[in-house]
Amino acid sequence: GGGQRPRGRSMAGDEPPRKRIARPMHVDAWRESPTMRELEAFVAGLGEAAEGSKTVAAGSYAGSCEAVRAALELLERTEGLIDAHPPHRQSARFGNVAYRGWLDAVREASEAEMAQFDDQHKQELAGYWWNSFGNRTRIDYGTGHETSFVVWLFALHKLDVLQDLAGAVLAVFPRYLDVCHRVQSVYRLEPAGSHGVWSLDDFHILPFVFGASQFCGSKGSGMAASPKSLRRGELVEALAGSNMLMRSVQRISEVKTGPFQEHSPLLCDLAAKVKSWKDLYRGLLKMYEGEVLLKFPVAQHFLFGPLFPHTWELSAAEIEALDHPENPSGAADGMVTKSPFAMAAARAPTSGDPLATYFGITRRPLFAQAGSGAHPGLAGLHSGFGAAQGAALRHTGAGPAHALGASSSSSSPATGQEAATTTKVPHELLQGKGIKLQGWKITTNKTRISSEAELDEAKESHRFRGHAPDFPLPEMLFGQNFCRFEHAASGLVIDLNALDAVCCCKIEHDANGEPDRAMFKLPMADKWANRKDVNGTEIKEWREDYDWTLTSTYNGTFKWAGKSERGAPELRATDKKINYELLKRRDPILFYESLDLYEDDLFDFGESKFSVKLRVMPLCFFALARCWLRVDGTYMRSFDTRIFHEFGTSQVLVEVSKKECPISDLRVSDPRLLMDADKAEPLLPSTSLQTFELALPASGSSA
Numbered sequence: 001g002g003g004q005r006p007r008g009r010s011m012a013g014d015e016p017p018r019k020r021i022a023r024p025m026h027v028d029a030w031r032e033s034p035t036m037r038e039l040e041a042f043v044a045g046l047g048e049a050a051e052g053s054k055t056v057a058a059g060s061y062a063g064s065c066e067a068v069r070a071a072l073e074l075l076e077r078t079e080g081l082i083d084a085h086p087p088h089r090q091s092a093r094f095g096n097v098a099y100r101g102w103l104d105a106v107r108e109a110s111e112a113e114m115a116q117f118d119d120q121h122k123q124e125l126a127g128y129w130w131n132s133f134g135n136r137t138r139i140d141y142g143t144g145h146e147t148s149f150v151v152w153l154f155a156l157h158k159l160d161v162l163q164d165l166a167g168a169v170l171a172v173f174p175r176y177l178d179v180c181h182r183v184q185s186v187y188r189l190e191p192a193g194s195h196g197v198w199s200l201d202d203f204h205i206l207p208f209v210f211g212a213s214q215f216c217g218s219k220g221s222g223m224a225a226s227p228k229s230l231r232r233g234e235l236v237e238a239l240a241g242s243n244m245l246m247r248s249v250q251r252i253s254e255v256k257t258g259p260f261q262e263h264s265p266l267l268c269d270l271a272a273k274v275k276s277w278k279d280l281y282r283g284l285l286k287m288y289e290g291e292v293l294l295k296f297p298v299a300q301h302f303l304f305g306p307l308f309p310h311t312w313e314l315s316a317a318e319i320e321a322l323d324h325p326e327n328p329s330g331a332a333d334g335m336v337t338k339s340p341f342a343m344a345a346a347r348a349p350t351s352g353d354p355l356a357t358y359f360g361i362t363r364r365p366l367f368a369q370a371g372s373g374a375h376p377g378l379a380g381l382h383s384g385f386g387a388a389q390g391a392a393l394r395h396t397g398a399g400p401a402h403a404l405g406a407s408s409s410s411s412s413p414a415t416g417q418e419a420a421t422t423t424k425v426p427h428e429l430l431q432g433k434g435i436k437l438q439g440w441k442i443t444t445n446k447t448r449i450s451s452e453a454e455l456d457e458a459k460e461s462h463r464f465r466g467h468a469p470d471f472p473l474p475e476m477l478f479g480q481n482f483c484r485f486e487h488a489a490s491g492l493v494i495d496l497n498a499l500d501a502v503c504c505c506k507i508e509h510d511a512n513g514e515p516d517r518a519m520f521k522l523p524m525a526d527k528w529a530n531r532k533d534v535n536g537t538e539i540k541e542w543r544e545d546y547d548w549t550l551t552s553t554y555n556g557t558f559k560w561a562g563k564s565e566r567g568a569p570e571l572r573a574t575d576k577k578i579n580y581e582l583l584k585r586r587d588p589i590l591f592y593e594s595l596d597l598y599e600d601d602l603f604d605f606g607e608s609k610f611s612v613k614l615r616v617m618p619l620c621f622f623a624l625a626r627c628w629l630r631v632d633g634t635y636m637r638s639f640d641t642r643i644f645h646e647f648g649t650s651q652v653l654v655e656v657s658k659k660e661c662p663i664s665d666l667r668v669s670d671p672r673l674l675m676d677a678d679k680a681e682p683l684l685p686s687t688s689l690q691t692f693e694l695a696l697p698a699s700g701s702s703a
Helices: 024-032 034-050 066-083 098-114 119-133 143-158 165-186 206-214 217-221 227-231 233-239 244-255 265-273 277-293 316-323 354-359 384-391 416-422 452-461 498-503 580-584 671-675 677-683
Strands: 434-437 440-445 482-487 492-497 557-560 591-600 606-616 620-631 635-646 651-662 686-695
Touching: 024 034, 034 143, 034 165, 034 206, 034 277, 066 098, 066 165, 098 119, 119 143, 119 165, 143 165, 143 206, 143 277, 165 206, 165 244, 206 244, 206 277, 227 233, 227 244, 227 265, 233 244, 265 354, 277 354, 440 591, 440 606, 482 620, 492 498, 498 591, 498 606, 580 620, 620 677, 635 677, 671 677
Parallel strands: none
Antiparallel strands: 434 440, 440 482, 482 492, 492 557, 591 606, 606 620, 620 635, 635 651, 651 686
């Protein structure tokens, strides 16, 4: 809550707030003003009040502040006005003109509504209030309008009417966002910026700020471990109701289409690069100041009044132009009279890369600098790899057709007879975690990141192929995640699980001592080598027995159910091929799952990720297990295992492919393609392709 302040009723004057930033030089004066410092302190105070706490549903506020309750009821009435002003049928895609009628109704009721908070300042409060819902002329909304709502809260706090800052930020502000979201959707408001608010969101930035603070502290971090959680779709959905940041990310997914990293690149960068919620909160707070409060295109629309005063002088001509914008002839020389919100060039941050400016993070180039010669990171590349690469076959068929989630629009439609067949297959869904059909039980488990205790136990007790996970493990290891196929008649079990996969990051050598993968070091490895501690002892951190890139050669775990004496199932090389034509058909997908086994950012040098995707159709099942590696400026690889079974046949086919190359060998028009594994994998040259057959013996027969 706030401390005791003079009551607003003792403050002189009440008048509608007005614009008082006419020139860029006025932004400099605004920066140094006590009003700016007070607003910054208020926003920071809201952030502190949100720390470690969950969003409060409008009907669940249990505090004693009457202003919070009145604000929640006012927002409810304001949203209710939408029903009285339904959108018009019009050809224009954006900017439904019915919005003007709704905003007029909000404005007409505003002074009477503000009287319940403070009758002697109702005009000023009303101005901040109704201007927080967008611009009537342009039918748009942006961070300036969001700031107007914060100024409204600030004014109430300054009047000592709003004393509960926690209630303001955790109950009132989220309810305001709900109303804004509905207004934006119903009336198709334009974002006040061609790329939204600096590529975080089309309209808002403060829910990201306050939501990051909600995750700070011991209570907050227990909800989500780090900003990397923003990339976990199921976690975003689970926490959207209790955290403003997660709700904002969920909202983006609701209103935008396409890959998230394409329409929200900065948000993806923040999730990947910022280490802690506290760092994210502090950086976003700086970003709000730099990109909203101190940017002329936004700040020129701020409103000032007795409770939120401007402290700089303006000429009579400047005041005339600001108070009567319909008469631009009264503008003084050098003033901007056309709204920069309509100018695309004014949208992007002008202070350079926001990652560097606000978060202290310098991006590494995906490609090595021109003229640098051979990639330094390939200095340690195994010499035999070049020959293997030259002799490798190029598997042109492993392109988009192999992608598990390939669009069915390019598929051949099933015939009437085929369609009838696919709809008659009996099956049983297992509470969203699997399916039973055609003698198979297929199950998945998708859960949280493993705890330290679980990792310690795995290092002590887990073994696969004679290897233990006793090396530095991935930053995010989902040790309990798996995808499992069980064949009742034969007892065959095929498992794709996280702990076995990570064990295969251990390096194996053939009879000639050659490693089972291409090996290389980071570009800085030579500089880090031969370091010594304070006693002069050499520090040796490079381990020869595991792959620091966390590349796994894992192709699955194959076994018999129970304590079988048949030995391990045998994978035999075969000329048979996966029936990709069958996978292209538009058959219904009876069960689908996508899960991660582990993920790591390689000390911010790239990405290493092992994922599994599964789909079950009436005639077959298909799984893709992919180990994806990108070392920025150095190397890319995709080790894939595809598992396919056509029901009614006596075998499971396992296709194992390896595709990799130095990034310098790739020629792409848009380097951003290389950030997406599904788009980059088809561009990589194949170095190995093998298909194996796993027979399905009858129960009790030998393998």
